[in-house]
Amino acid sequence: MTSTNNLRRIGQTDLFVTPVAMGCWPITGITSVNVTKADSLATLQAAADAGINFFDSAYIYGYEGESERMIAEALGHRRSELVIATKCGLEWGPDKKQRRDARPETIRRQCDESLQRLKTDVIDLYYLHAPDPDTPVAESAGAIRELLDAGKIRAAGVSNFTQIEHYEQFHAVCPISADQPHYNMLQREIEQERLPWCRAHGVSVMVYWPLMKGFLAGKLTRDHQWDPKDGRQKYPVFVGEEWTKTHDFLDKLRPIAANAGRTLAQLAVAWTVQQPGITAALCGAKRPEQIRETAAAMDWILSDAELAAVRKAIDERGEVLSRAAVT
Numbered sequence: 001m002t003s004t005n006n007l008r009r010i011g012q013t014d015l016f017v018t019p020v021a022m023g024c025w026p027i028t029g030i031t032s033v034n035v036t037k038a039d040s041l042a043t044l045q046a047a048a049d050a051g052i053n054f055f056d057s058a059y060i061y062g063y064e065g066e067s068e069r070m071i072a073e074a075l076g077h078r079r080s081e082l083v084i085a086t087k088c089g090l091e092w093g094p095d096k097k098q099r100r101d102a103r104p105e106t107i108r109r110q111c112d113e114s115l116q117r118l119k120t121d122v123i124d125l126y127y128l129h130a131p132d133p134d135t136p137v138a139e140s141a142g143a144i145r146e147l148l149d150a151g152k153i154r155a156a157g158v159s160n161f162t163q164i165e166h167y168e169q170f171h172a173v174c175p176i177s178a179d180q181p182h183y184n185m186l187q188r189e190i191e192q193e194r195l196p197w198c199r200a201h202g203v204s205v206m207v208y209w210p211l212m213k214g215f216l217a218g219k220l221t222r223d224h225q226w227d228p229k230d231g232r233q234k235y236p237v238f239v240g241e242e243w244t245k246t247h248d249f250l251d252k253l254r255p256i257a258a259n260a261g262r263t264l265a266q267l268a269v270a271w272t273v274q275q276p277g278i279t280a281a282l283c284g285a286k287r288p289e290q291i292r293e294t295a296a297a298m299d300w301i302l303s304d305a306e307l308a309a310v311r312k313a314i315d316e317r318g319e320v321l322s323r324a325a326v327t
């Protein structure tokens with residue numbers, strides 16, 4: 001087996017990324033608590049220093065695009081080393097609620113704004129963040145295809161697609177190089193249809209929530225008191241019986257990580273990027289020590305015995321109530 005430390009190719013492009021990417025949503029502080037700009041800039045720098053070359057942002061990461069701006073501020077001087085992904089097709093309304101808008105004119109405007117915020121001439125990977133029910137997928141794809149042809153982006157991707165026909169419609173107009181669904185040890189719905197479709201079409205799969213929004217890092221205790229601003233408590237998996245069952249699951253993982261001299265977060269991430277068809281895990285972080293910890297998962301290849309022990313714990317945990325959220 002090749003080392004997961006090796007760079008992995010995005011689709012059929014000449015872009016190569018580390019299997020651990022830094023997810024740049026938590027640094028906006030919109031749903032995470034205790035986020036400061038100084039910590040966020042330091043976290044971005046720590047990610048690059050730890051060997052991560054892949055950074056995942058979006059037009060809506062920050063009410064004023066703060067995530068993209070901080071990537072430029074912290075890492076602009078290292079631009080040539082980085083593969084920067086960002087996304088279009090979502091906007092903040094005046095009520096600070098997200099709304100979908102993937103009309104071609106919106107995509108063109110958002111791309112230009114993201115290029116300015118990132119202080120770059122080209123976006124490496126540009127995703128449609130989510131399909132817009134009021135705009136045919138082929139029209140959104142057409143606008144992204146134009147950006148490819150104009151050299152404003154290097155590769156196109158999709159995110160939060162749930163229907164195979166949407167993938168087909170997009171791909172017929174604009175080649176999909178990467179998909180971005182959620183996926184982790186306990187939320188594996190994509191294994192049914194979407195992951196096989198991507199594998200069959202040579203599409204890379206960059207997964208969000210590898211740590212299940214931090215839960216699989218194992219640092220939230222059973223009696224954790226949620227801060228009212230912490231967005232995680234709205235997910236069914238973080239409350240009631242599900243919370244207890246998932247803590248029981250973590251207790252089964254702890255010895256597997258400990259026997260290898262690793263942490264739970266590293267086990268969750270190393271397992272994720274070792275699954276067939278998964279190209280990269282997008283690991284959110286808001287402090288340097290968090291991203292250093294997850295980056296260190298890149299050099300751990302789980303043995304067959306470790307994989308089997310994780311599989312047993314997953315099977316015993318049973319199905320998890322899941323609900324995707326777009327961030």
Ligand SMILES: NC(=O)c1ccc[n+]([C@@H]2O[C@H](COP(=O)([O-])OP(=O)(O)OC[C@H]3O[C@@H](n4cnc5c(N)ncnc54)[C@H](OP(=O)(O)O)[C@@H]3O)[C@@H](O)[C@H]2O)c1
Pocket residue numbers: 022023024025026032033056057129159160180207208209210211212213214215217218219265282283284285286289290291293294325326327
């Ligand atoms: N396409 C989409 O619609 C979509 C949706 C969601 C996410 N994403 C992308 O995927 C990325 C990952 O998702 P995410 O950030 O929501 O979730 P995640 O990576 O599963 O979890 C990130 C959170 O886990 C905690 N954490 C991280 N490393 C840790 C460590 N070593 N020890 C303990 N806790 C640790 C931190 O939260 P605390 O410190 O607060 O516990 C951090 O904010 C995002 O940043 C974004 O780039 C995309």
